[in-house]
Amino acid sequence: MASFLSRILAFLKKGLFGSRELEEDFIKRIKKGDIEYILNQGVPSIEPPPTPGAKPWKVPYIAEGFEAGSMLLLDPEALMYILVAAESQYDVVRAKGPGDAVLERIAYFSRVRPGRIQYFLAVPDSKTEIRLLASEGLVTGLYLNYEGKHYVGAESYKVLKTLYWDDIAFTVTRVKESLLTWSDEALSVYVIGLDNQHKYLVNTLNSLYRATVTGEGDKISSLILKRLVDYTKFHFRSEEILMEKYDYPVEKYERHVKEHLAFVDAINKFKKEYDRGEARLTLDVFKFLATWIKNHVAGTDRDYGRYFLEIGVANYKPKS
Numbered sequence: 001m002a003s004f005l006s007r008i009l010a011f012l013k014k015g016l017f018g019s020r021e022l023e024e025d026f027i028k029r030i031k032k033g034d035i036e037y038i039l040n041q042g043v044p045s046i047e048p049p050p051t052p053g054a055k056p057w058k059v060p061y062i063a064e065g066f067e068a069g070s071m072l073l074l075d076p077e078a079l080m081y082i083l084v085a086a087e088s089q090y091d092v093v094r095a096k097g098p099g100d101a102v103l104e105r106i107a108y109f110s111r112v113r114p115g116r117i118q119y120f121l122a123v124p125d126s127k128t129e130i131r132l133l134a135s136e137g138l139v140t141g142l143y144l145n146y147e148g149k150h151y152v153g154a155e156s157y158k159v160l161k162t163l164y165w166d167d168i169a170f171t172v173t174r175v176k177e178s179l180l181t182w183s184d185e186a187l188s189v190y191v192i193g194l195d196n197q198h199k200y201l202v203n204t205l206n207s208l209y210r211a212t213v214t215g216e217g218d219k220i221s222s223l224i225l226k227r228l229v230d231y232t233k234f235h236f237r238s239e240e241i242l243m244e245k246y247d248y249p250v251e252k253y254e255r256h257v258k259e260h261l262a263f264v265d266a267i268n269k270f271k272k273e274y275d276r277g278e279a280r281l282t283l284d285v286f287k288f289l290a291t292w293i294k295n296h297v298a299g300t301d302r303d304y305g306r307y308f309l310e311i312g313v314a315n316y317k318p319k320s
Helices: 002-013 020-031 035-040 066-071 099-112 154-160 192-213 218-245 250-275 283-311
Strands: 091-098 117-125 128-135 138-146 149-152 164-174
Touching: 020 035, 020 218, 035 192, 035 218, 066 128, 066 138, 066 149, 066 192, 066 218, 091 099, 099 117, 099 128, 099 138, 099 154, 099 164, 128 164, 138 154, 149 154, 192 218, 192 283, 218 250, 218 283, 250 283
Parallel strands: none
Antiparallel strands: 091 164, 117 128, 117 164, 128 138, 138 149
């Protein structure tokens, strides 16, 4: 326990980049419009600070953050967004006994089998459906449809404990470990510093997603979400500084800034609702973030990238 608490405290002390000095220097450089820094460096590190990992909930085989993971299981169509292709379904795991013993069996299976995050689905009879997420020995999401009623998280655990099976089979499918993958060919804007910032943005979104599917808890997710909110503002300002400096066409510039403002408003609104307990990190939220970042970078941002190429400002060209 002491080790986990020390890791939590260390995580809480980290800023955007794991060091207050680095963060303060980054903010200072962006605010004063340091063109050389924005062009050639952009960000102290493309990797967000590591998170402390999941710890058990009230029972040793369920993760502390399994309520958030459970919310991802509500919509079977949306769930397909994070599952690895069907041909990668690699096993069936069987269990028997009361519901808590079944969960313990699933947790054990997730620890000894390959694949960091796994999705388990069982339909033992016409009145029951169980959906589970598990990672490295912990159940990180739980959904139960029983006799026409839907239960999520702690409520599903309460009901599941009262049920018993002589034999129950779960199909096992791997879950994506990240939502976005960086590609120079598809996403580079031909400026090293801005590419570095985009990579950090992609990695931070993936960090938020992994914290949810691996059961790291609301506090960790809130901190990563704050990091994403704070960083996005400085990233957008970096782009705008370069567009202003190198006379990017006014109409395109104004349209680009409007996209930035709309995104900042949307993510700020969600962050406030999340902190008040009025919103959850559902798949719809992850899909919105991933789709917006990917489409914005590959579309609107690439347009200024091509402009920088044409006028000789660009300092990087992906290999074709």
